[in-house]
Amino acid sequence: MILRPKKRIDYLVDITPLVDVVFLMLIFFMVSTTFNVSSSLKLDLPSSKATVQQKEIKQITVSIDAKGGFYIEDKLVADADLRKRILSLSKGDPNMRVVLRADAETHHKRVVFVLDTLRGLHMSKIGIATVAPAEGEN
Template sequence: MNLRPRQKRSDLIVDLTPMIDVVFLMLIFFMVSTSFTANNSIKLDLPQSKAQAANKEEKQVVISIKADGQLYVQDERVKDADLRRRILNITKGDPNMRVVIRADADARHKRLVYALDTIRELGMGKVGIATVPLGGK
């Protein structure tokens, strides 16, 4: 028989510091790896405008025109002959889908007109030209 009085155990203290460190590291990782803005992979020098930006709709077709005249639809390079077909594939013939043209400020005017003519031939009614705010980039 054990007649010695039992020693009281001190209360266990759980150190939360390592767990908090891990949670903060995970938070930082997810914040850095998440993109909060639309990241356009084609770098263009857009013209400046005083007009305010329109609300971005969920589904839209983006046509980009680089300074050297290359055409891109949804960041995918297309030839002039394929522009019409590519737009039809994305819109599925919906004339109410918004079309945004992102033309470099140094792009030739005739390339912009070519894109606008193609859009008009397809009967697309909602067309916009992307710009940056005056004095901004």
């Protein structure tokens, strides 16, 4: 009796389809994810009960810290340069939206200064950023 060694059968697992599916899922999640842009400037915003739907719209963010310093897109701006910086970012478009983020401890005259500057540029689409009140807070 002659015993032949059994042929060894190599099973190959093709992982190419698995890699394709993983890449497709990665691309899907990257495209469908919305990124929340938050400012690195820490402000204590006043609270408001009103809610607003946020849309992806080109806008300029003007922030005022508690000491009265102006920031446009998180970059410190001198009082004298505020008008020029807003004008350069808006490219002279009076319909550009402006979001005013003022710390709750900011003096009122600093907010009025920004509003007067915007009025001088004929910009009327101005929003004031607030935060929702904490639970139980009125």
